[in-house]
Amino acid sequence: MNKPLSNIRVIDCTFYVAGPSCGKCLSEWGAEVIKIEPPTGDPGRTVIPGDTQDSDFENYNNTKKGIVINMKNPEGVVVLKKLLATADVFLTSYRTNALKKLGLDYESLSKEFPKLVWAQVNGFGDEGPDADAPGFDTVAYWARSGLMNDFVETGTPIIIPPVGFGDANAGVTLAGGIAAALYEREKTGHGDKVMLSLYGQAIYNLGHTIVDIQQHDGVYPKSRTWPAVPLMNSFKCKDGKWIYMAVLEHDRYYASVMKLIDREDLVDDRRFKSIFGAAINCPAFTAILDEGFMKYTQEEWIAKLTEADIAFSPVCQTADIVNDPQAIENNFVRDYTYRDGTSGKIAMGPIQFGNIELDEFTNAPRRGGEDTVEIMEGLGYTKEQIKELVELKAVKAIWKD
Numbered sequence: 001m002n003k004p005l006s007n008i009r010v011i012d013c014t015f016y017v018a019g020p021s022c023g024k025c026l027s028e029w030g031a032e033v034i035k036i037e038p039p040t041g042d043p044g045r046t047v048i049p050g051d052t053q054d055s056d057f058e059n060y061n062n063t064k065k066g067i068v069i070n071m072k073n074p075e076g077v078v079v080l081k082k083l084l085a086t087a088d089v090f091l092t093s094y095r096t097n098a099l100k101k102l103g104l105d106y107e108s109l110s111k112e113f114p115k116l117v118w119a120q121v122n123g124f125g126d127e128g129p130d131a132d133a134p135g136f137d138t139v140a141y142w143a144r145s146g147l148m149n150d151f152v153e154t155g156t157p158i159i160i161p162p163v164g165f166g167d168a169n170a171g172v173t174l175a176g177g178i179a180a181a182l183y184e185r186e187k188t189g190h191g192d193k194v195m196l197s198l199y200g201q202a203i204y205n206l207g208h209t210i211v212d213i214q215q216h217d218g219v220y221p222k223s224r225t226w227p228a229v230p231l232m233n234s235f236k237c238k239d240g241k242w243i244y245m246a247v248l249e250h251d252r253y254y255a256s257v258m259k260l261i262d263r264e265d266l267v268d269d270r271r272f273k274s275i276f277g278a279a280i281n282c283p284a285f286t287a288i289l290d291e292g293f294m295k296y297t298q299e300e301w302i303a304k305l306t307e308a309d310i311a312f313s314p315v316c317q318t319a320d321i322v323n324d325p326q327a328i329e330n331n332f333v334r335d336y337t338y339r340d341g342t343s344g345k346i347a348m349g350p351i352q353f354g355n356i357e358l359d360e361f362t363n364a365p366r367r368g369g370e371d372t373v374e375i376m377e378g379l380g381y382t383k384e385q386i387k388e389l390v391e392l393k394a395v396k397a398i399w400k401d
Contacts, residue, residue, distance in 0.1 A: 002354035003030025008182065010089040011036060011080075012064060013104075016044040017164040018121045018137065018198065019093035020060035021171025025349040026089070026178065027063045034083065034375060035064040038071070039396055041367050047163065053338045056164075058364045059346050060171075062336070066365020067372045068396035071102055075394035082379045084109065089117045089178055096122070097132050106193045117181040119194040121174055126195055137198050141166025145202035150209070150220035162318075170201040172350060225286050230278035231257060233286065234315055235293035242315035243293065243301045250275035256308050261292025321345075339363055372397035 008031040012023035020035075020042075027033040035042075045057040067083075070076040084090060090109060092099065099105040099120075106118045123135015124144070135144075142148040142161040149158050174196040181192040203210070212218030212228070227233045231247035231254070247253045251274065255267045266288070272278045278285050293301065298314055305312040316324075322345045327333050331352075333345040365371055372395055376386050389395045 004353060005179070005182075006030035008032070008088045009086060010034065010091055011083055011087045012091050014091055014093040014121070015042045016047070016093070016136070017056075017060055017167035018170045018174075019091060020044065020057075021164075021168045022119070022121065022174040022178070023064060023091055023171075024060050024062070025172055025175035025351065026091075028349045029175070029179075029351070029353070031089070033064040034087075034371075035061055035066045035365055036080070036083075037066065037068050037365075037367075037369075039068055039393070041068075045367065053340055053342065054364065054367075055338065055344075058336070058338060061364035062346075063362050064365060065371040065375060066369060067375045068369035070394050070396075071104075073392065073394040075389055075392055077102065079376065079379075079389065079395060080104075081112070083375070084113055084116065086379070087113075087116060088182065089119060091119045091174075091178070093121050095132050095134070096120070096126060110191065110193070114190055115185060116191040117178055117185065117194060118191060119174060119178050119181070119196075121170055121196050121198070123197060124199045125197040135198055137161070137164065137166030137170070140198035141170070141202040144199050145206060146220070147202060147206070152221050154221045154223040156221075166198055166202060169205070170196055170198055173201060175349075175351075225283045227282070227286070230272075230275060230282055230285055231289075233289070235289060237296060237298040237301055238294055239297040239299075241298035243298060243305070244313050244315050245305065246311045250278060253308075253310060254278075256310070257289075260304055260308060261289065262295065263288065263292060336361060339366070366398060368398050369396040370398050373399065 005026060008026070010023060010026050010031045010033045012019065012033050013036045014020050014023060023033045023035065042057060042061075044060070045054045047056050069080050071080060090104075092104065094102075094104070096105060100108075103109075106120075109116060109118055123140040124130040124133055138161050142159070147159070148161060152159055174194065177194040177196060181194050185191055209218065209220065213220070218228075222228060224233055229248060229250075231245065231250055234242050234244045236242055247257065254273060258264060258266045266272060270277060271281045272285050272288075296304065301312075302314060321327050322333060331348055332350075333347055335343060336346045337343045373383070373386055376395070377383075381389075386395070386397060390397055
């Protein structure tokens with residue numbers, strides 16, 4: 001794969017998913033990403049109970065180098081500052097007040113390192129009453145935005161959101177912002193502040209819905225009986241499986257859909273022929289479509305809709321992805337071997353450059369500072385100085401023979 005960030009060094013001072021996801025993207029794009037963990041380790045290592053492989057941590061931190069720095073120790077901060085002097089990007093998910101106490105906020109670091117791109121992901125943004133509130137994606141992205149409540153079938157309980165979904169979405173966006181700041185630095189010679197919040201990301205993603213609620217009296221949650229668009233809905237097939245069909249150009253495809261469900265008699269029916277008529281008569285229209293889709297199995301519908309060149313997908317489960325040839329052939333997922341020798345597939349970042357050929361992975365850094373010695377020697381520290389800092393509990397290191 002092409003590596004547009006091949007000469008960029010990123011100091012990744014993040015935890016859990018949002019920040020590490022951003023670092024993963026930058027690493028895939030060619031940057032050298034150095035992961036900083038506190039002495040207790042990234043809490044993202046222990047998200048999944050009983051996970052002895054750190055598999056979720058591996059997912060978002062592979063192909064990074066690792067160093068353990070105690071930033072509550074003044075000597076540890078000195079090490080970090082030396083590292084920042086060699087860096088292009090400082091990436092953090094620490095809250096702003098904590099960064100100010102450590103002297104790692106944008107205002108402080110931009111004076112000391114004017115070419116440094118400073119990037120932060122937080123829960124709710126840098127201003128307002130909740131500016132420094134803790135915010136995981138389930139809290140800031142899903143619950144606060146309304147996603148958890150408004151995108152279920154009317155009358156059903158709220159969504160149980162998937163772990164890290166909003167985080168990963170935000171991570172990719174932040175990576176794009178960092179790339180833009182690096183491009184601007186090439187023109188100006190100065191770094192910049194790049195901010196992203198999980199709540200802001202969710203609001204941007206809900207742009208259509210926000211307009212719909214205000215300008216078109218949109219009501220949420222929706223129901224299959226009253227979908228947002230009459231021919232954009234899920235339908236149960238004869239074999240109990242489901243198909244999702246997305247027809248946005250009603251006038252163009254209406255007659256074709258009526259023929260597909262064996263209802264040619266409705267091709268000129270004024271109740272449904274126009275999108276406005278179908279919207280007004282949506283419960284009756286949906287019932288007709290439901291009856292039509294129950295005539296054929298999912299496989300038969302796949303063939304029929306493919307031939308008609310109508311946008312659709314079988315409604316799958318996440319577990320299906322790892323065997324989906326479309327995902328495999330595009331390297332959206334790839335094989336990954338964990339340190340204990342077990343293997344599986346992990347998701348790749350969604351951006352690809354030039355081609356889809358993949359480089360070899362390295363595992364995420366082990367607990368305890370797998371690359372501490374190598375990184376610090378690169379900063380000019382001797383082994384004796386590193387051992388002294390280990391004794392002072394400023395850093396932790398795994399010594400390699």
